[in-house]
Amino acid sequence: MARPHDREILRLAVPAFLALVAEPLFLLADAAIIGHLGTAQLAGLGIAAVILQTAIGLCVFLAYGTTASVARLLGAGNRRAALTQGMDGVWLAVAIGTLTTVAGVLLTDWLIGLFDPGETVAGYAATYLQISFLGTVPLLVMLAATGVLRGLQDTRTPLYVAVLGNVLNVLLNFALVYGVGPVPGLGIAGAAIGSVIAQVLSAAALLWVVGRAARTEHASLRPHLAGVRRAARAGVALVIRTLTLRAALLVTTYAVVSTGATGSPTTEVNLATHQLAMTLWTFLAFVLDAIAIAAQAITGRYLGAGDVTPTRAVTRRMLQWGIGSGVVTGVLLAGVAPFIGVLFTPDQAVRDLLVPVLLVAALAQPVAGIVFVLDGVLIGAGDGAYLAWGGLAVLVAYAPVALLTATSGGGLVVLWVVFGAVFMGARCVVLLLRAHSDRWMVTGAPAVRP
Known part of the structure; x- marks a missing residue:
């Protein structure tokens, strides 16, 4: 059974892997380019990135939920209904993106003030964040359209768009940050502007592909209130x-901010180091998430077709792939830890602190492989209620430990140990308990308007 499952997993996961490697480069490019402007600018990016990633990350269901619902309908043999549901998801993305943009721009200063990073860092963070919020609608449309294509078992198109968009992003950021020829250097603002332009063009490309597929199947392109509400x-x-x-x-x-006095050099170094480490962690998380994306698409399609036995078999196989991938990414991260800091910052203090933090992150990679795969399986199965309750339980267990570590003077390295052991460890336990049961394997697909 493993061989045919391997082929199917690889067919979906390899393009998803390449696309997901390209997508975090939006942030990696900003980190590398902005890092050479100065430590304060990099720390400002760290604050802005956490806020922006939170706003966008809360809407990741536009990709994950759409993948699962479209895949179920495809497995049930109704491609037209699948695309109809997908278009309703895109319209939902437009509505949520518009509201998020308005709220984000108006609340930028207040959001940054929650971290109390000091006046200099806060100024750079506000500049980057206000501009970046203008790209919320295209970013969410990209999520929804990508979810539609993944549900249709197409991970190649998002790959092509991600690669081209990322290349454009790097070129625009470099030109707008430092200035090229008649183009003036705009500093950290230039990085945000370049990213927004690349996001708009990438969203337009994905939307064109999904719209063409919908027209081919005679699915409606107009928003339908009941369908948007269902999504x-x-x-x-x-x-x-x-x-x-x-x-x-x-x-x-x-907790990182709490490890030093507000606005102190130590706090800036900790924040800058944490930003780089979290950026690299996110990069590797997306790499591991490639198998999870395959899990969402395959699990949804199998359960939509009522095939329970293959669902269980492919889950076991994907879990093996997740563990193996985690070992590989962990070894690679440990290997580059002593050298990678020079690519992002000239600050020697940040480079020195980054090494032990990345070694801790490397040790957590195999556990992360298990977590991401099982998360994808349960999302593909539509088991969102369990994931919500499990997430709450993990947060309740982790937050007090993280805050206590910071206030007791544990330092950034110890904080990352807690992140890997308590946060990722608890998630692993919660997901393994569910995966060993049969409660998540619900078959069939819902009725969708013609």
Whole structure:
């Protein structure tokens, strides 16, 4: 059974892997380019990135939930209904993105003030964040359209768009940050502007592909209130699940700020180091998430077709792939830890602190492999309610330990040990307990308007 499952997993996971490697480079490019402007600018990016990633991350259900629902309908043999449901998801993305943009721009200063990073860092963070919020609608449309294509078992198109968008992003950021020819250097603002332009063009490309597929199947392109509401209801549990994950990351960043006096050089170094480490962690998380994306698409399709036995078999196989991938990424991260800091910052204090933090992150990679795969399986099965309750339990267990570590003078390295052992360890236990049961394997697909 393993061989055919391997082929199917690889067919979906390899393009998803390459696309997910490209997507975090939006932030990696900003970190590398902004890092050479100065430590304060990099620390400002760290604050802005956490806020922006939280706002966008809460809407990841637009990709994950859409993948699962479209895949179920595809497995049930109704491609037209699948695309109809997918278009309703895109319209939901437009509505949520518009509200998020308005709220984000108006609340930028207040959001940054929650971290109390000091006047200099706060100024850079506000500049980057206000501009970046203008790209919220295209970012969410990208999530929804990517979810539709993954549900249709197409992970190649998102790959092509991600690669081209990322290349454009790097070129625009470099030109707008430092200035090229008649183009003036705009500093940290230039990085945000370049990213927004690349996001708009990437969203337009994905939307064109999905719209063409919908027209081919004679699916409606117009928003349908009942369908948009259905997509929103399906995403509520995933929003709660994602909110708990983002809350844990926010708690971690707050704990980093608490490790030193406000505005002190130590706090700036800790924040800058944490930003680089979390950026690299996110990069590797997306790499591991490639198998989870395959899990979402395959699990949804199999359960939609009523095939329970293959669902269980492919879950076991994907779990093996997740552990193996985690070992590989852990070894690679440990290997580059002493050298990678020079790519992002000239600050020797940040480079020195980054090494032990990355070694801790490397040790947690195999556990992360298990977590991401099982998370994808349960999302593909539509088991959002369990993921929401499990996320709440993990947050309750992790937050007090992280805050206590910071206030007791544990330091950044110890804080990352807590992040890997308590946060990722607890998530692993919660997901393994569910995966060993049969409660998540619900078959069939819902009725969708013609």
